[in-house]
Structures are given as C-alpha cells and as structure tokens.
Amino acid sequence: MSDVLTQALKDPGFCQFHTDRTVVVDWDAETGWSGGSLEPYGSTVMDPASLVFHYGQAIFEGLKAYRQPDGSAALFRPADHARRMRRSAWRLAMTEMPADLFTRACADLAAAEDHWIPGALGQSLYIRPIMLATEPQLGLRASHRYRCTFLAYPADPCFGRDFRPISVMAAKDMVRAVRGGTGEAKCAGNYAASLLARGEAVADGYDEVLWLDGVERRWVEELSGMNVFFVWRDADGVRLTTPPCQGTIVRGITRDSLLTLARDLGLPVAEEPTAIDDAVEGARSGRLVEMFACGTAAVVVPVGRVAFDGRDRTIGDGGEGPVTARLRQALIEVQHGVRPDEHGWLMPVPGDGATARTTTER
Structure with missing residues (x-):
C-alpha cells in the first residue's frame, strides 16, 4: 500500500486525495454514447473554443459508495442521482445520459477503486461525475459533443466527522x-x-x-x-x-x-x-x-x-439538537448497511474491479 493511499484511508479529509483512475464517457451527435472507459487519472486537454468555456454547458453530480459490514461496498441511491443529472442536462440543453450507463459507470469506478474506500462510519468514496460541452464552436447553440468524467475521492463529510455546528x-x-x-x-x-x-x-x-x-x-x-x-x-x-x-x-x-x-x-x-x-x-x-x-x-x-x-x-x-443527531445517525446507518435498507437505496458494487461490466482499459 502506497504512503498516499495509507494517508488517504487514515485521514481523507474531503476530496484531498483522488483515486488512480477515472471513468470517461463520451457522446457525439453522429455516434451517440460510448460505452465508457476506465482511464488513469490525468489532465483533460480541450480546445479553447470548446462551447463549455463560452456558453457554460457544464453540469455535475455527487454521490457516494459506502463500506458495508461484510466488507463489500454499495452506492447510495445512484439511480436517483442519474435522474437528477438527466434533469440538469435537460435544463442546459445537453444530451441526457441514459440512467443505466450512469449507474454502471459509477459502479465500475467504485469496483475498480475499491481499495480507496475508507471504512469508518460517515466515510465514503465520493464520486463526482462532471459533464462538459467539448465541441469547438463559437456559434450560440447546444454542443454536438460532450464528455462526462467520473472522478472518485476517499472522503470524510466536507465539514468534518465531528459535525460541529x-x-x-x-x-x-x-x-x-x-x-x-x-x-x-x-x-x-x-x-x-x-x-x-x-x-x-x-x-x-x-x-x-x-x-x-x-x-x-x-x-x-x-x-x-x-x-x-x-x-x-x-x-x-x-x-x-x-x-x-x-x-x-x-x-x-x-x-x-x-x-x-x-x-x-x-x-x-x-x-x-x-x-x-x-x-x-x-x-x-x-x-x-x-x-x-x-x-x-x-x-x-x-x-x-x-x-x-x-x-x-x-x-x-x-x-446539536437531538432530532438532528437522530436523523443523521439513521441516515449513516442505512448508508453503511447497519440499519435495514427498507427503501432499496443501496446498490451493491461488483466485488472485483476486473469484472467491471461496461468499461475497458484504454
């Protein structure tokens, strides 16, 4: 285990350490959606005329994978995050990513980077899909190309695990x-x-x-x-x-x-x-x-x-009042599988990153 990974699992903070890989999904008006690819984390090179820089077609999501009592991992409400991202895309005249493609990309990334998921209650692997208009075009219209990159970070809650007021x-x-x-x-x-x-x-x-x-x-x-x-x-x-x-x-x-x-x-x-x-x-x-x-x-x-x-x-x-504390505890317990998931909010992550269903190494 590398020193960076050891530190990230011990004291991750909020998104201070990124995982080694990302999942990248592209869309083109002529070819449609790509299946997604598992790629090394790295910089994105874009034409300065890309529409995102000029007309702001940029949306994102944020969801989490949590360690479960048996050592596996599960995503929390990924289908709902997929629907919300589709609604964001619709409002900005961007092409809407199919919900199953979104959820599979999140699951595949979490599976591939399972070793980055910390285990304490409240800690998680924070997944940030960000979708940008990448077509170089200065005309005022919706882009004909988009790229969605799924990033992942071991994370504490952003205000810390002490939940100070x-x-x-x-x-x-x-x-x-x-x-x-x-x-x-x-x-x-x-x-x-x-x-x-x-x-x-x-x-x-x-x-x-x-x-x-x-x-x-x-x-x-x-x-x-x-x-x-x-x-x-x-x-x-x-x-x-x-x-x-x-x-x-x-x-x-x-x-x-x-x-x-x-x-x-x-x-x-x-x-x-x-x-x-x-x-x-x-x-x-x-x-x-x-x-x-x-x-x-x-x-x-x-x-x-x-x-x-x-x-x-x-x-x-x-x-902190008792109602706040009670609700947070109930939520965290559901997310970590300690409390029964009565609403079907947890989606199990494949147990072996090598079995990722839609992504292929590029």
Whole structure:
C-alpha cells in the first residue's frame, strides 16, 4: 500500500486525495454514447473554443459508495442521482445520459477503486461525475459533443466527522435563483453565482450564506451547497419543515432521504415555506429549537446561529439538537448497511474491479 493511499484511508479529509483512475464517457451527435472507459487519472486537454468555456454547458453530480459490514461496498441511491443529472442536462440543453450507463459507470469506478474506500462510519468514496460541452464552436447553440468524467475521492463529510455546528448569514442584496431559471440544476454557473455572497458571509465570521427567494427576498431557500431543515417546538411537540422544491433549489437526494427517514421514525415533517424573519424570531423566542443543513458532501450538519439584516440569533443552545443527531445517525446507518435498507437505496458494487461490466482499459 502506497504512503498516499495509507494517508488517504487514515485521514481523507474531503476530496484531498483522488483515486488512480477515472471513468470517461463520451457522446457525439453522429455516434451517440460510448460505452465508457476506465482511464488513469490525468489532465483533460480541450480546445479553447470548446462551447463549455463560452456558453457554460457544464453540469455535475455527487454521490457516494459506502463500506458495508461484510466488507463489500454499495452506492447510495445512484439511480436517483442519474435522474437528477438527466434533469440538469435537460435544463442546459445537453444530451441526457441514459440512467443505466450512469449507474454502471459509477459502479465500475467504485469496483475498480475499491481499495480507496475508507471504512469508518460517515466515510465514503465520493464520486463526482462532471459533464462538459467539448465541441469547438463559437456559434450560440447546444454542443454536438460532450464528455462526462467520473472522478472518485476517499472522503470524510466536507465539514468534518465531528459535525460541529455551523453559522449562516442570509443574503440581503444578492439572489441565487428565480422560478423558471436554473436553480434546481446542478450546473457550474449556479455555484459560481454563490461564491461572492458566500465569501462575504465568511468574511463576516459565518460559515455559509443562506439564500432567500429572488422575488420577495423573504423566503428561505437553501445554502450555497446544502438544503436546510427547521425543527420547531409547538404545543403538540416538535415538528420538522424544509423549504419546498419549486424550481429554485436543488432537489437534494439527502433531503429526500431525511424526509423519508423522519416519517419512518414517527417525526412530523412537512415541506412548507419559512420566512427568514420567522426563523430569526423563532430562534430568539425559543420556538425554533434546531436547524440543520444537509447534502451528499456534508451529510447532516447542525446550524447553531442564523443572522439576517443585523440580527444574529443562537438556535437552541448553539449545539446539536437531538432530532438532528437522530436523523443523521439513521441516515449513516442505512448508508453503511447497519440499519435495514427498507427503501432499496443501496446498490451493491461488483466485488472485483476486473469484472467491471461496461468499461475497458484504454
């Protein structure tokens, strides 16, 4: 075992070490989709006239493979990630990759790089498919060529395995998305649009920016890379809410998993709008007892402080609440096969990289 691999398995951080190989899938208007090829990790050489550089046809996904109790590995909800990537492609007028090709490419890469998958609870092999328009053409139209490269990284959750509470500041003057736009697509431009506001939040001492709707600038939507949940204390006990998906936020796979797990655990949960003023006032009054962010990279992270328009409020005691901890534990246990997979979310990875079904060494 190399020193790099040893270090990556011991303390991977978030995507600090890449695996030795990638899977590459190409599409051409004349020949269609390639079957995919397993290739050494390396640089991509592209013509500067490639359409991705000029008109932004670039989308990506992020999913994970987890070590199971018997030593095997399994992908978490790869078919759902495939569907979401197809929807992103559709919105950007890109050719939609067949779902079975997407899932096989992920499984083949995880199988080939199985030795890179760390084993602790919460750790994973993070797989990042990125699809780019590669045709050299300056005309304003959709590309006739695309390349999708599947990258893989041993990974801790992006905020660390201690899941310390983060602080968020709601954006007042900038917006990320409006209905009818690209808000729910995982396209590169959406994340570029979040960087300035996120940088300002970090400069002011916060960890993340909290986006509001683009019309009234009143309703909470999501963070720059995560969905959000609120835990409220009412007369009848606690209940969870999360902003609804109305075309302006990413349809998080982790978000959807938590909605399902909350119901399984008997927790009242609803998709409903939350005004930022209600969140800030709820934190002050004690009605908002917990808030957390979630996503494939972060898993489930408590939010200990929320700020908007000069008001900074601690949520609960500023630490992690019991609902947040319970949901994260349930999710991680399902992902690692410790808790029964009652919803068919896990896809076993082939046990031997040599048996990869669609890829061939190039």
